[in-house]
Amino acid sequence: MSLEAIIHGTFIDAPTPQSLRVRENIFVVVTKTGAIRQICTDESHIREEFRSLDIIRLKKTQVIVPGLVDLHIHAPQFKQLGTKTDIPLMEWLQKYTFPAESAFSSPTHASTIYPKLLSHLLKTGTTTAVLYGSNHLSATKILAESCHNAGIRAFVGKTCADMLTPEYYVETTEGSLKDTEEFVKWCYEKWGSGREGRVRPVVTPRFIPTCSKELLRGLGGIAQKYDCFVQSHAAESVDEEALVESQHPGQRDVEIYRESGLLGNKTILAHCCRLKNSEAGVMQKVGATVVSCPWSNILFARATVPIPYYNSTFPNLKIGLGTDIAGGFGTMLDNMRTAILQDRIDSFATVNRSNTSTDPNIKKENWTVDFKYAFHLATASGAKALGMEDMIGKFEEGMRFDALQLDLGLDGEDGEDERAMRFTRFGDESAEELFEKWVTTGDDRNVVRVWVDGVGVL
Ligand SMILES: [Zn+2]
Known part of the structure; x- marks a missing residue:
């Protein structure tokens, strides 16, 4: 059940890349539908119909910010998070990752691991997650149901791979298509096909090297038939590019997705570190999204x-x-912090962009990605990628209340454990400065409440 109250205090969001909007002392009305019904600066302006609602008054060190939108997660890899990162990508897949994912043939394993991932995501402030499941239909249904139970907003796909995958994990082309279509239909039956559906299906070819063209074309047909999102990887690294070139001489990721009917305004492509200008232009034209994963990149x-x-x-x-x-x-x-660092790296390092037509000397005198822009990327910009910029990612009347309550004053002054947060507060910081400290040096301990569609999920 949604929160039904008026929240009085400081709200911070980033509707555009360069501007942080800090609204102090505002009143935000959230009703039981999970929607923000009114935002005003004066208590006497609260509309008659809402005056009987409870008022939650935030402390000076507490702020409400939009929930974070994570556009690229491999759910069945969660158990190895923080380990097994000692070898290059293609070896890593074979040695660690395919075996880890294949363990999800066991529904019991899926039921054990997936809820832990979702509580990790919510605890760290992610309210919208775009997820790859494993190649298994039943485990991916468990992932979708776990998302529903956890209350997170989710986009879930059954990963598809009919080649260059170990025998114990590979799918047949036919089986992969059949299971994908069943998963999409099953999700639509449970959660509807509209934008308000809290769990939405995603057509998910793993990446070009593990998918035959027949599979890609079939998946493109399913994505178009059911008008659903598509997620995959593109132009990730020199090695990955070379592998695609060896399989499809003269062709590259973006072109292959496009000819397969997989490239449109609901397509989310992770990495894209090595796009050619022409490819970025095509993605812009059709409305597809680049997902930067700075840490992994x-x-x-x-x-x-x-x-x-x-x-x-x-x-x-x-x-x-x-x-x-x-x-x-x-x-x-x-990753927000790494996006800031990555921006600086690009300003001084020689990044190998050979074989792309992107300007090889991308050295910007003007640093662009600061804490505001990084926060915008993680909220409003992510929402736009999902066609939900009028629903989540910032706070406006009529939008859904997907939000985090941060407490930026957990330093022992009010009797809490003085190790309850990572940064030092001096007491004379503005709300914006405290928020900047959280983005640059805080952690999940400052995230004290989380709502999705107005429902408390943490
Ligand atoms: Zn990935």
């Missing part, structure tokens, strides 16, 4: 997504952030 792809470059050259290209659990072992907060 640096660790595994040894590459970066040139966000400032894309921002200036392709101003309408949708860009969001992902953790890439478990290729990246950071939280969304960690």
